[in-house]
Amino acid sequence: MTVVSENRCFDGRQLRFRHAAETLGCDMHCSIYLPPQAQAGPVPVLYWLSGLTCTDENFVHKAGAQRYAAEHGVAIVSPDTSPRGDNVPDDPEGAWDFGLGAGFYVNATEAPWSSHYRMYDYLATELPALIAAEFPVQAERCSIFGHSMGGHGAMVMALRNPGRYASVSAFAPIVAPARCPWGEKALSHYLGPDRDTWKQYDSCELISAGATQLPLLVDQGEADNFLAQQLQTSLLEQACSDSGFRADIRYQPGYDHSYFFIASFIGTHIAFHAQAIARSQA
Numbered sequence: 400m401t402v403v404s405e406n407r408c409f410d411g412r413q414l415r416f417r418h419a420a421e422t423l424g425c426d427m428h429c430s431i432y433l434p435p436q437a438q439a440g441p442v443p444v445l446y447w448l449s450g451l452t453c454t455d456e457n458f459v460h461k462a463g464a465q466r467y468a469a470e471h472g473v474a475i476v477s478p479d480t481s482p483r484g485d486n487v488p489d490d491p492e493g494a495w496d497f498g499l500g501a502g503f504y505v506n507a508t509e510a511p512w513s514s515h516y517r518m519y520d521y522l523a524t525e526l527p528a529l530i531a532a533e534f535p536v537q538a539e540r541c542s543i544f545g546h547s548m549g550g551h552g553a554m555v556m557a558l559r560n561p562g563r564y565a566s567v568s569a570f571a572p573i574v575a576p577a578r579c580p581w582g583e584k585a586l587s588h589y590l591g592p593d594r595d596t597w598k599q600y601d602s603c604e605l606i607s608a609g610a611t612q613l614p615l616l617v618d619q620g621e622a623d624n625f626l627a628q629q630l631q632t633s634l635l636e637q638a639c640s641d642s643g644f645r646a647d648i649r650y651q652p653g654y655d656h657s658y659f660f661i662a663s664f665i666g667t668h669i670a671f672h673a674q675a676i677a678r679s680q681a
């Protein structure tokens with residue numbers, strides 16, 4: 400692991416590092432914010448998963464999360480959104496909604512994607528082990544959140560790994576990738592045409608199949624251009640009410656899909672996770 404940049408921020412440290420990711424077969428960048436409390440001892444850790452077109456840096460530069468992470472004494476890890484490098488295949492048309500910057504947090508099974516696009520395993524296993532080994536974090540005290548494709552990724556990680564995360568939250572998540580154009584494009588390429596294999600990566604399907612309850616918070620902007628066709632938050636509301644899964648799903652009038660929306664509510668989400676982590680230890 401090589402640290403490529405370090406900036407003091409709210410008395411903590413914003414770091415960016417590069418490492419050889421075995422799971423993905425390429426070098427990856429990843430960012431981590433360490434709050435001032437990390438100087439005295441290990442701190443809980445939040446994982447943030449970003450959306451389409453993002454690298455690890457969009458969140459670091461635009462969400463304004465460091466102030467709240469410092470306040471609550473939590474680290475925030477923000478990984479990249481896909482494998483990277485000249486050897487990694489991309490959308491043949493160069494579209495931004497598939498391939499590089501659009502790994503959808505799955506383990507691809509179809510050629511040519513399967514050799515590098517293994518973001519699920521990277522996030523479930525390799526990255527947390529690296530973070531635990533290299534940084535002052537309490538690896539077992541963690542939560543996960545994300546935006547859009549990353550909101551989908553965060554919910555899938557939490558729903559498929561009961562007991563692993565104290566809580567999960569999402570901004571404008573893709574709640575049912577098996578039923579929206581972005582998801583159908585990505586899953587058909589990464590996983591092939593058998594839609595049964597898509598269900599393990601669809602939050603609505605996982606909740607309908609009886610996923611274990613954990614605290615879930617969702618914020619969705621009402622002026623989000625992607626709401627009607629891609630995000631379809633109402634499908635999550637339906638799956639939760641049909642299954643008796645408790646979720647706090649909030650619509651925020653006037654907010655769009657951008658990081659201006661995320662920055663407006665990031666403090667609430669970090670407080671939500673800090674409280675859930677504190678409660679889970681009590």
Ligand SMILES: N[C@@H](CCC(=O)N[C@@H](CS)C(=O)NCC(=O)O)C(=O)O
Nearest residue numbers: 450451452453457495547548657658
């Ligand atoms: N207008 C965007 C569409 C994709 C988009 O809205 N991406 C969201 C996540 S789904 C994002 O976070 N973009 C990067 C940013 O706003 O910094 C583009 O073409 O780059």
